[in-house]
Amino acid sequence: MQRDIAAIEKMDKPDCDPTMLERTYAQFPLVNRFVSGWRSVYLKLVRPALPHGRTGTILDIGCGGGDIAMNMVRWARADGYNVKVLGIDPDPRAHDFASRAAAAAGIGPENLEFRQATSSDLVTEGSIFDVVFSNHVLHHLNQSQLAGILADTQSLTQGIAIHSDIRRRRSALVFFGLATLPLARSSFIRCDGLTSIRRSFTPSELGRVLPRGWEAHTAGAYRNLAIWRATPRTRP
Template sequence: MQRDIAAREEMDSPDADPLLLERTYAQFPLVNRCVSGWRGMYLRLVRPALPRHRTATILDIGCGGGDIALALLRWAQADGYGVRVTGIDPDARAHGFASRAGAAAGFGPAELEFRRAVSSDLVAEGRLYDVVVSNHVLHHLDPPALAGIFADSRLLARSLAIHSDIRRRRSALLLFGTATLPLAGSSYIRRDGLTSIRRSFTREELARVLPPGWHAHAAGLYRNLAIWHGENPAGR
C-alpha cells in the first residue's frame, strides 16, 4: 500500500463543520487511550528525562484538543514532579478547545499553558523544554515542514524529543475502521483516522526522512516513534 500524500483530513479544512469538529476533539482522549500508547511512553521515556531538582518542562507540538498534554501533566504530578506543560497548535479552533479543557481540569498557568503557535515561534523566542513531544502530527506535514519540526525539536529539547505517529499497514485500516464504526457520522474521527493511516509512514520510510541523530522505532504493530536523545539527561 503506497503512501497517499494527496489525501486530506476534513477537520483540517477551514470549512470543517464546527459541531463535528468539537465532537472530534472531545473524542480524542478515548481514541488516544486506545491507540496511542502514551502511558507506556511516559513511563519508559518521558519520566526518566524529567529533572527532580527543579520544575520540569514539557512541550506538546500540534497539541490539538490538549488531551496528551493534560495526561502528561497528570502523570508527572502523580509521580511527584514539579512540572509545567505547554501545548501549541496553530489552529485557533484547537487552541480554543484545549484552553477550555485545561481550565475545566482546574490547572492554572503555572502548570499548563496552551498557545496558538508553531514550533519555530518558540525557537525564535529562545525557549527550552526538558522534553518535546508530538502525537499524530508527522503524517500531516509536507517535506519542508517535516524537516522543520525535527530541526526545531533539537533546538527546543534539552533531554528528549519524541514524535509518535501512526504506522501504515493494511490491517490498521481494517481494525480502525471496524473499531470506530460506532463513531461514524458523529465526528471526523473515523473518516479522518482512515485518511491519516493512508498518509502515514512505514518505519522504513520514516527512517529515510529523519536527520542525523534521530532514530525511527516501530512501537508495536501500528505506531512509529521518531526519537532524539539530547546530551543533557534529566535536565542536568
C-alpha cells in the same frame, strides 16, 4: 499500500463543520487512550528525562484538543514531579478547545498552558524544554515542513524529543475502521483516522526521512516513534 500524501483530513480544512470538529476534539481522549500508547511512552521515555529538584518543562507540538498534554501533567504529578507543560497549535480552534478543556479539568496555568503558536515561533523566542513531543503530527507534513519541525525540535530540546505517529499497515485500516464505526456520524474521528493511516509512514520510510542523530522505532503493531536525544555537544 502506497503512502497517500494527497489525502487531506476533513478537520484540517478551515471551513469544516464546527460542530463535528468540536465532537472530534472531545472524542480524542477516548481514541488516544486505546491507540496512542502514550502511557507506555511516558513511563519509558518521558519520566526518566524529567529533572529532580526543579520544575520540568514539556512541550506538546500540535496539541490538538490538549488531552495528552493534560495527561502528562497528571502522570507527572502522580509520580511526584513538578512540571510545566506548554501545548502549542497553530489552529485557533484547537487552542480554544484545549484551553476550555484544561479549565474544565481544573488544571491551572502553573502546570499547563496552551498557545496558538508554531515550533518556529518558540525557536525565535529562544525557548528550551526538557521534553518535546508530538502525537499524530508527522504524517500531516510535507517534506519541507517535516524537515523544519525536526530542526525546530532539536533547537527546543535539552533532554529528549519524541514524535509519535501512526504506522501504516493494511490491518490498521481494517481494525480502526471497524472499531470506530459507532463514531462514524458523530465526528471526523473515523474518516480522518483512516486518512491518517493512509498518509502515515512505514518504519523504513520514517527512518529514511529522519536526519542524522534521530532514531526510528516501532511501538506495538501500529506506532512509529521518532526519537532524538540531546547531548552536551548538541544542546543549544
